Amino acid sequence: MSIRRKVIGTLAIPVIVGVILEAICLAHGQNVITNMKSFNNFVVYTAIVMITTMALSINLNSGRFDFSLGSMAALSAVIGAKISYALLGGGSGSAYLMLAITIASGALLGLASGCVYVILRIPPIITSLGVTLIYEGVLYTITGGKYVMTEVQNVSMSGFVGTWIHAAVLILLIVVFVIFLFDHTRFGYNYNALRSGQKVAVNTGIREVPNAVGCYVVCGALMGIVGFLNAARNTNINGGQLNFGSIAIMFTAFLPMFIGSYIGRFSNDKLGYLLAAVCMSLLNSTFAVFSNSITASVQSIINAVLLVVFLIYLNNEDLLTRLFVTRGKQAGA
Amino acid sequence: MEAGSEKTKQLLITLLPVLALAVLFILFCTFVKAKGYRLDIYLKTIFNQGVVLAVVATGAIFIYTLGSFDISLGAATLFAATVGVLTYNATENFPLMILAIFGTAVACSLFSSILASAFHIPAFVTTVAMLSVLSAVSAQIITTKGGALGGIGIPKTLVKPLDNPPFKITLLAIFFLVCFFVFQLTKIGRRQKFIGGNPVCARLTGIPYNKYAIIAFTMAGIGVGLGAFLTLVYTPSVTTTTASGIGMNIFVAIVFGGMPISGGARSRIHAALIGGFSYILLNNILELALEGSSAYGITQIVSAVFFLAVVCVTSMNYRTDLLPR
Amino acid sequence: MKEPILQLKHICKQFGSVIALQDVSMDVYPGEIRGLIGENGSGKSTISSIAAGMQKANSGEMNFKGQPWKPVSMIDALDHGVGMIVQESGTIAGISVAENIFLGELDAFRGKAGIINRGEMNRQADRAMQAIGVSHVKGAMPLASLDFQTRKLVEIAKVNMKHPDILVIDETSTALSHDGREIMYDLMRKYAEEGHAVIFISHDLDEIMEVCDTLTVLRDGILIRTFSKEEFDEDEIRTSMIGRELQGDYYRSDTCASRQEEEALIGEHLCLGEELKDVSITLHKGEIVGVGGLSSCGMHTLGKVLFGAVRPETGSVHTPDGREIRNEETAIAEGIGYVSKDRDIESLCLSASIRDNIAIAGMDKYALGGFLITSGQEKKYVNRQVKELSIKCASAQQLTSQLSGGNKQKVVFGKWIGCGSEILLLDCPTRGVDIGVKQAMYQLMIGLKKEGKSILLISEEMSELIGMSDRIMVMKDGKVTKELERSTELTDAVMIRYMI
């Protein structure tokens, strides 16, 4: 693939999406990004979508379905919030402390989830059902089913998401980290080998258990960051998400994951997730512009339709190309 | 001797879900009695809670058997009930309402499967999309039509006579027997299991996937329709959150009933029935044991641990050197 | 006599209740090419994979170069000098050639901060491929872009790169074409000359007798006898493999082609990309038509196209009275059965029982009123097949995954014969099947021919084609290059001329 094609392929989707959405907004006398505040929101939301998508894709690409992402995010954020509040009482620096604790507890929750999987050796979709219920239960028990607010409502927290810089730094660090880990280390090479040739890789002597557990730990840590950002952005954490109330977050990551891996064909799938997240965030900002007329139900319908349409495109790409090529030929003749 | 004990173990594992249900039932009765509560009402309530899940999940088994899954069934139940209520309120015709409920349920189900097969996309993804669309559309309808009541409903006198266990048990029994018949005694069930076990081989044995997927989704649709109908019989009103818990509980019920989520040869038509009631019983036992509302979280934790333990034991014989996916 | 380089002492191995190896002791000497032969399930793959670290024995000891030998994994074994090329695919499609070659051994390329030096890895992979005489495959290529045979060469390069003291090759030759085999034989000879040892496992008695210096026969997990080159005798080896003299004929005893006038299945002007170029074929009743060629010649695709599993771009498959075979369903309705080359994936549902697998195709036969299936009828139907094909199993409820290759293939045959198939499309039906079962299958095919059924036998084994077919179509690069009638004159050499 030529460099030019790579660049075009990589940037095509985000640019087209941006242009279309901006055009829609302009037609109504608005902009997608109206001011600095909405730009801040845009970057923060991009970070959230990108990280969730990465966390989802790590395990899903290996055929491991993980319903527990949402519960890990919420639970680790609550743990981070409670501890940091106990230590600093919401004073300065408590956002950074909470972020650190949340990442650590997210990683621990991921570790626990991974251990359940490798010890029980039952299909991950089933262990993740159990783990989700357990984490939701713990979350409920810690919070009494209430919204956690006092612990996350302070200047430090609102300052963290009040500027795009923190989120941008997080995005940069995570993209670099994930590319480093999955494309340039032994862990990543082994991950890729196990992903597409589990049996051969294991027979060759690659240790699958630590690799799988490692994936869960990374996943948990990433969801910890998501939990933190959501807590800061929403200024609360919902503690009452029993009976799979926490899994919705996972579905929001499907569309960016598919878009991201499509973009990844031209460059790197991690970069693809970032650009896909940018697209989703642009869409989200557009919804915000029209929030007076587009309700949450309409948004979820639009998202669902986009998901299906994009997947139809992905799975019938060859068919479509063939269709257009033959049509072109006929037209030419 | 080796083979003998192996067989006993096998049998034990097969019977474990049934045993678990029996043990849970006895435990539940013991608890209720020990607390001095009224067992008759409690049993009725539990049956009412469990029957909708059992019916919807039993229909869903056909989908799971194929190795596919559908998380939109809860939303479909809500949507079918919504359409049913609208139909009755527009026509005041009870049979037409029932027809509308089943028609809608089957249509929703078929739409996912046909969309998936026509455009070659994984059925799972279409069901994720359906989940959003169906719940959003239902919510829109319910809140628009419901107005000051916050929900829509049919006159309670219409379904009151039906709100009794014998009627529901009869419906459940008929539906289960039909499913059992289709699953166990006809080519359909056998072929679906085969597809779930090895879709490539199934195709090369002349079993068309799409045809059996459509049958499976139709059966699931019928289950959803019956579930929606039973929901209306229990409470003649529909709110935006009606049946919201069902979608995910189907997973738990089926696994609890001793069937692998990936379907295939080990699929069991009775898994949902047994698993569904076991799960409801378990939750209620824990609720009784850990009284006090702060214990809802703990209840869920204990029940999840129990769930994992059951799966772990029932899948004991299917371990491989590789981690399962 | 030289000291043995590898000593296996009293090795035992059990899989659940199945005994795979029972007290096997064997010495391998430097400079020898040791053949391991035996029927399926005899334990030859198990013993070699234990030596190569792929699995562990339940009891027994091993010595390697005089030291106790306890490899943890295949990589560990390879690092210490025992390398194995496995029977199934040993490569991973989703990653590059270089990543496959250095799978599990990336530490050599770890630089600062644990970053893997990809460029260096690719360069070394190029060199490894060149070392076995393959220069067109580069380390940076995605493995998925290579065909099955080239992937096997990557595996060979991977093992060769380590210059192991013992090279174990398990049934690899079935996956290789003539060229590939030559590369492998050369490599084996080179190893023997350099004073290393080679353990070569194969089904193909002719091949193994030609290549090996010594030959060890295993049967039912027990070491039966080791033959030295001077003692090689085809009949004797065969007898020790199956534990009795082969009774009756192996291939067909008649020497003339025969067929009924009536046609059974017609394929006309079939084209499909590079794989089929205007292939026409007519099957008669009571006829066995052989299709031979290199693995990549398009003959496997031909089988699928005739069964309707793959649609040709142009041309059609139809019955003599003009009903078209559009898909698998219509094929089966016309009484066509298809036995795939890839048995475990395409012909069987391994997680299901023997009963489920045999019954699945024949439901129309025994279902009451065409849809009602009763346990009694089904059992009767299945048991008849189990008995007629003498499938070795505890009961029809046993999972097919627990059966040996030969018995699995019998189940597949049972599935198609039971439902009364008139036309059988057999793609490498005796692949990975031992002599005893092979013979049974040949006899079965002869019986079917006599009943007036038609058989298309696609095979990579020339002796089988010559021994069984009324007519052989030789294919090359998607085209039929020659049609040969059954005759005693026909030899491998004649066929090879049209294949290459």
Next chain:
Amino acid sequence: MKNNRLFKAIMIGGVLAGAMAFTSVQAAAADLKIGVLVADVSGEEAQGFRAYYENYIADNYDVEFVYTDALEDAAGEKAAIEKFVSQGCQAIISLSSSDRATQLDTCEEYGVYYAIASGVLDDELFEAYKGYEYFAGQVGPSNATEFEAGVKMGEFFKEQGVTSVAMYGAFIPNPMHVFRAAGVIAGLGDTYGGTNDMGGMIGQIFADQKVDPAKVEGDVELCAYLQGYGDTTTDEINAVVAKEPEAFLSVGMATTFFTQILNEAGIPFADIDSFTEANGAAIKEGQLVYLAGKYSSSIGPVFALIKNAVDGNVIRDEEGNAPSFSQGYLVATDGASFDEYYVADNGDTPIYDKETLDTIIGEDVTYDDVKALVEAN
């Protein structure tokens, strides 16, 4: 063997659980056991109510309260009532409103007393059910009161001379919130769809499923609107803040969800909620400038109705139907006025303390006694 161990573990677990069942029987059951249906476990108001019942009432009367988890739908409410009945509850107090009709029917069927403590029935429904034998009555702001509360909030800001406001419709089409929202628009001096008549406005809001800013006309502009709470809420509130309204008027729950964001943005806001500690902080240190609220103990009279009914004195109105009492709101606009209500209604000394409640509990208490006390302020 490993399997056997697991089987054993499960068996032992079963036996232990069975033993627990026998030991966990309540030592001394209270005289009166009341089941409480709740849909919200996390709101400020809900928590205040709960604390009052569980800490104050339960300590002062021989009564035990059993709470549900957050109920999601009509089926959940019905099942909860049935479980309460089998657990021996003599009465049900409802704070959950998915399907009130079914709740009433179910209680009537099982013969347990039933009272509504929040979100009263609308007139039509009340007419249909007021004759039920076990319907002990409802106490709470009537719909007219809700509308009035909204009007007052709107007028407060109009008087301050705002010209552009944002609005949070809470859980429209929840009727309570619809009436309040209509009131706010009327109070601002605006019209909705060309009318400022209560009936006309709420009809349109129910039909629109929300307040459509385009339909609001008048001197005060409604520049942004949002409602509900979900995944998109944060984006919506951010969009609202971006439009820089002069005030943010909420018809409920804003103090739970948005205090932090509005404080940050420096937008004065108003809410209808209750007098709790967190709301106190918001009014004293934050941007909360107007709070219409209920006492946490405002659900005391409902308890009195239930207690009387169970004790045999079922209170009926003049026509012999279930009573319906309307409670008003108290308004705080600064820390001082907040404290006046908050301190008065706190912990051990609620406004409806034992002494006050005892005046409406007993065999001789009449409809007028209760009405006099409840509708006093």
